[in-house]
Structures are given as structure tokens and as C-alpha cells.
Amino acid sequence: MLSQEENIFNDLNQVTLTLIGGKMDIALELLDHIEAVYDRQKYNPEFVGNLRKFISQYKDGAVFLNAIANGNLDIPLPEDPLRENYLIAEYKQLHSNLNHLTWQMQQIVRGDFQQKVRFLGEFSVAFNKLIDSLREKQILEDQVRLQVAQLQNLNAEKDKFFSIIAHDLRNPFNAFLGFTEIMVEEISSLTTDEIRIMAENMRKSAVNLYRLLENLLEWSLLQRGVTKFSPTTFLLKPKVTECLALILDPALKKGIEIINDIPDDAEVVADVHMFEAVIRNLVSNAIKFTRGGGHVTVSARVIPGQPVEIAVADTGIGMSREMIDQLFRIDVQTSRRGTEGEPSTGLGLILCRDFIEKHGGTLRVESEENKGTVFYFTVNPG
Amino acid sequence: METNSKYNFEWKDLGNIALGRPNLGTSTHVLVYRLMQYTMRDVLEKHLGPEKTNEIFVESGYKAGAEFCKNAIDCTLDFDGFMAHLTATLEKFGIGILRVEKADVGTMSFVLTVSEDLDCSGLPYSGVAFCDYDEGFIAGIMHTYTGVDFKVKEVDCWGTGERTCRFTVDGQSR
Numbered sequence: 001m002l003s004q005e006e007n008i009f010n011d012l013n014q015v016t017l018t019l020i021g022g023k024m025d026i027a028l029e030l031l032d033h034i035e036a037v038y039d040r041q042k043y044n045p046e047f048v049g050n051l052r053k054f055i056s057q058y059k060d061g062a063v064f065l066n067a068i069a070n071g072n073l074d075i076p077l078p079e080d081p082l083r084e085n086y087l088i089a090e091y092k093q094l095h096s097n098l099n100h101l102t103w104q105m106q107q108i109v110r111g112d113f114q115q116k117v118r119f120l121g122e123f124s125v126a127f128n129k130l131i132d133s134l135r136e137k138q139i140l141e142d143q144v145r146l147q148v149a150q151l152q153n154l155n156a157e158k159d160k161f162f163s164i165i166a167h168d169l170r171n172p173f174n175a176f177l178g179f180t181e182i183m184v185e186e187i188s189s190l191t192t193d194e195i196r197i198m199a200e201n202m203r204k205s206a207v208n209l210y211r212l213l214e215n216l217l218e219w220s221l222l223q224r225g226v227t228k229f230s231p232t233t234f235l236l237k238p239k240v241t242e243c244l245a246l247i248l249d250p251a252l253k254k255g256i257e258i259i260n261d262i263p264d265d266a267e268v269v270a271d272v273h274m275f276e277a278v279i280r281n282l283v284s285n286a287i288k289f290t291r292g293g294g295h296v297t298v299s300a301r302v303i304p305g306q307p308v309e310i311a312v313a314d315t316g317i318g319m320s321r322e323m324i325d326q327l328f329r330i331d332v333q334t335s336r337r338g339t340e341g342e343p344s345t346g347l348g349l350i351l352c353r354d355f356i357e358k359h360g361g362t363l364r365v366e367s368e369e370n371k372g373t374v375f376y377f378t379v380n381p382g
Numbered sequence: 383m384e385t386n387s388k389y390n391f392e393w394k395d396l397g398n399i400a401l402g403r404p405n406l407g408t409s410t411h412v413l414v415y416r417l418m419q420y421t422m423r424d425v426l427e428k429h430l431g432p433e434k435t436n437e438i439f440v441e442s443g444y445k446a447g448a449e450f451c452k453n454a455i456d457c458t459l460d461f462d463g464f465m466a467h468l469t470a471t472l473e474k475f476g477i478g479i480l481r482v483e484k485a486d487v488g489t490m491s492f493v494l495t496v497s498e499d500l501d502c503s504g505l506p507y508s509g510v511a512f513c514d515y516d517e518g519f520i521a522g523i524m525h526t527y528t529g530v531d532f533k534v535k536e537v538d539c540w541g542t543g544e545r546t547c548r549f550t551v552d553g554q555s556r
């Protein structure tokens with residue numbers, strides 16, 4: 001017959017063996033048995049209590065680790081309000097690392113190739129290489145996309161060029177040739193008045209042709225990147241007056257008033273040649289799309305420390321929303337005849353935008369059908 | 383708040399450290415930082431008890447986080463960009479290595495960890511989470527970025543035997 005002490009010792013030994021065998025619940029049941037059966041004087045209750053705590057903590061840790069080992073990262077952290085389960089610390093860290101790795105993976109899927117993994121040695125080295133190659137691939141793809149867009153644009157520009165040559169240059173030439181043919185063949189039978197009218201028409205065609213050629217030339221220089229760009233400071237109002245003088249003729253003929261409403265002391269920094277081309281084109285357009293009796297106003301808004309905003313406003317036929325949207329697209333045919341059939345290629349506006357952007361400015365438009373159009377562009381103050 | 387407070391911290395009160403320390407530089411030892419924090423904690427606890435002391439640490443951490451966020455982090459970035467910038471900045475200043483475990487921007491619910499934490503990494507096991515100041519710090523940052531109040535709780539800490547500090551960060555509905 002064994003003594004009670006010996007029985008307790010055997011039972012405790014059984015607890016240890018069960019624990020080694022990984023059967024925590026049975027170990028806890030054995031402790032219940034010891035506490036229920038034996039005299040409290042015969043064993044150390046504090047020892048049994050501590051053993052119970054240890055087994056519970058061990059069990060919590062095992063359950064937690066088991067979930068992680070099975071890939072279940074959603075497992076809640078073990079209940080440990082007194083923060084005394086030291087056994088689970090490392091598992092928690094593993095849990096934390098795996099969670100972070102999962103998050104990093106989600107970020108990478110979303111396109112964040114800046115993530116760097118610092119976990120699991122060889123794994124992180126291979127993983128970071130993978131991210132690097134994904135990043136490089138993305139850079140390459142971006143480059144290809146950009147180049148395709150550039151090529152498409154180039155192609156559109158080339159098409160535009162040919163379409164101008166084919167239509168816009170051909171029509172005024174046809175008219176011009178027609179007049180010269182009549183002159184050559186019938187000059188003897190024509191009255192002086194008829195000859196004068198014909199000569200005037202020929203001159204109009206020639207002026208239009210010249211303008212178009214000028215724009216084409218400017219544009220081709222810009223495309224080839226050989227345009228000279230030398231900004232200087234000048235007074236705005238007299239420069240605009242100077243530009244307007246050269247294009248006054250068609251306005252007078254249509255009966256359109258041109259107003260230079262720019263403040264006397266406004267100064268800007270710009271390439272004079274490009275600036276003149278911008279004013280010339282915007283005002284010419286305004287005249288084309290305004291009926292007799294209307295007016296075209298050039299004004300400027302000067303606010304210290306801000307770019308000067310110049311506005312060319314007309315009281316003309318205006319544009320629909322759709323036309324505005326297509327205005328600066330070189331790949332869309334936007335030419336539209338003026339109120340008296342004046343030719344227009346849309347090239348002038350594209351040229352204006354390119355010139356203004358070269359100055360770091362912006363060109364925008366506001367328009368309402370049958371009310372008029374305002375083109376605004378900015379240029380640096382003097 | 384107490385009404386007779388004469389001092390209201392502003393970022394500029396930190397002074398021009400580079401100008402003031404041309405030879406010693408702008409950095410110091412973590413030991414010095416901890417020496418100040420834990421002696422102050424000792425004295426505050428003796429005067430006010432541990433609970434009030436915790437409150438004070440959380441509140442001052444909150445103020446520090448808000449000012450830090452306003453002055454050192456770009457709050458105009460989207461969440462991912464903001465977290466990346468915050469992570470880089472915390473590392474730059476040697477505050478800790480911030481990592482996101484979980485982020486649900488919709489419910490404003492996050493789990494963040496800070497490794498090699500300035501306040502507690504390497505402290506002996508004591509069964510107590512030390513990073514009240516960090517709790518406030520994170521809440522201050524998140525509030526400044528989102529405009530929402532956050533409840534931040536340190537669930538793991540060096541002080542309780544873990545090797546990284548883990549925080550649950552939950553936005554409180556407005």
C-alpha cells in the first residue's frame with residue numbers, strides 16, 4: 001500500500017508525462033483530481049495552482065500557435081488580461097510578422113512596389129528581388145505606353161500636316177488660279193472695276209495663303225525643336241496695337257470694331273515673335289467667327305506677383321461644348337469656316353497653345369453659342 | 383483643462399537645434415531619453431499615482447503626435463502615401479520601425495506594430511505595457527491626419543514579454 005504522499009507524487013508525475021504527451025486537458029483534469037481527492041496538508045496547493053496556470057498558459061499558446069501553423073491569421077490574440085503569459089510572446093511576434101507580410105503582399109498587389117520585406121532571411125532576399133523585377137517591368141511598361149502615346153501624337157501631327165496641304169492650301173490656290181486664268185484669258189474684255197474686284201480677291205487669297213504658310217512654317221520649326229526662344233520684357237499695350245494694325249483689314253471689311261483695352265503700364269516677359277503670333281492668331285480667329293457689327297476686345301488682368309492674364313473676347317457665333325473639347329486635339333478635324341466663309345485650319349490655335357506652354361503659361365477658352373468666345377492666356381509679368 | 387496654465391507648447395518651442403548644437407549635433411542617446419522619461423514617470427507616480435500618471439503620458443503623447451504630424455509629415459497624401467511617409471519619418475528620427483499589420487480605411491480600424499521602439503524595446507519583463515506615451519502619440523497623429531478621434535491600445539509590449547509593440551488603433555464614430 002502506497003502512502004498518500006507517494007500517490008500524490010505519482011499523480012504529479014502523471015501530470016508531467018501527460019503534458020509531455022501534449023494532452024493539456026487531461027493534465028488539467030489530473031490536477032482537479034489531486035485537489036479533490038487528497039488532503040491539502042499533504043501537498044503544496046500553491047505549487048498545484050502554479051502548475052495549473054502554467055498548463056493553461058501553455059494550452060493557450062498551443063492553441064494560438066496551432067491556428068498560426070494552419071495559416072489562420074484571423075485568430076484573436078489569447079486572453080491575457082494580466083499580461084503574464086510569457087510563453088506566447090514569440091508566437092505573437094510570428095503572428096505579427098505574418099500579418100505584416102500579408103499586408104505587404106496586398107500593397108504590392110495594389111501596385112506599391114516600394115515595399116521591402118525584412119523577414120525570413122533567404123525568403124526576403126528572393127521576395128525583394130521579385131518586387132524589384134516587378135517594379136522594373138512597370139517602369140518599362142510605362143515607358144512603352146508613353147512612347148506609344150508620343151508616336152500616336154506624331155502620327156496625328158503628320159496627318160494634320162498632310163490634311164492642311166491637301167485641303168486648306170489647295171482651295172485658296174484653286175481660287176487664286178481661277179482668278180489668274182480669267183485675268184489671262186479675258187483681261188481685254190473686263191472693265192477696270194471688274195479687274196479691281198478680281199485683284200482684291202486675289203490679294204485676299206494671297207494674304208490667307210501667306211498666313212497659313214507662316215503658321216505652317218512656325219509649327220514645323222517648333223516640331224523640329226529649332227524655334228528660337230528669347231524672352232524680353234516689353235510694354236503690352238503698344239505691342240498689341242502693333243499686332244492689330246497688321247490684321248485690321250479684314251475687320252474693317254466686315255465692320256467689326258477691335259478694342260485694345262489693356263492697361264497702359266502692363267509689362268510682360270515673352271518671346272516677341274511668338275507673342276505676336278499668338279495675338280495675331282487669336283484676334284484673326286475672333287474676327288473670322290464674328291459677324292459684322294460685333295466687336296473684338298483684347299484686355300489684360302494684372303495682379304502683382306501673378307502671371308498676367310490676357311483675354312481676347314469676341315461677340316461672335318461661339319462654340320458648342322463638343323467643339324471646345326476638340327479644339328486643341330490635333331487628331332480631330334476642327335476646321336470650321338468663318339461667318340463669311342473665311343478658311344480656318346485650327347492650326348493657329350494649336351500653335352498658340354504650344355507657344356504659350358513654351359512660356360510656362362496656359363491657354364483656356366470660355367464660349368457660349370451665339371454669344372461669343374473668350375480665349376484667356378497667361379504670360380509672366382515684366 | 384486647468385485654467386492657470388501659462389505654457390502652451392508649439393513646434394517652434396523646440397528651437398533651432400542645429401544652430402544651438404554645432405558640435406554635438408541634433409541627436410542624443412536613447413539612454414538619455416529613457417532616463418528622463420522613467421525618472422519623470424517615477425516622480426509623477428509617487429505624487430499622483432499610476433493611473434493619473436498614465437493619463438498624463440497619454441495626453442502629452444497625443445500633443446506630441448499632433449504637432450509631429452503637423453510639422454514633420456505630409457498630411458495631404460492618400461492613406462498609403464501617408465503611411466509610407468510616416469514610416470520613413472519615424473525611422474529617420476529613430477523613433478521606431480512602424481509596420482502595418484491590418485488596415486481597414488473604411489472602418490478606420492488598424493493594427494500597427496512598432497519594433498525597436500524608442501520607449502520600451504529592451505526593457506526587462508515586468509508584466510506592464512509601458513507605451514502610454516506612444517498610445518497618445520499614435521492617436522495624435524491619426525487624429526491630425528483624419529480629423530477623427532482614435533482609441534489606441536497597446537496590446538503587446540516589451541514590458542509584457544513581446545519583442546515588438548503592437549497597437550490596435552480604432553477610429554471613434556464622429
Ligand SMILES: [Zn+2]
Pocket residue numbers: 499502503511512513536538539540541547
Ligand atoms: Zn511598448
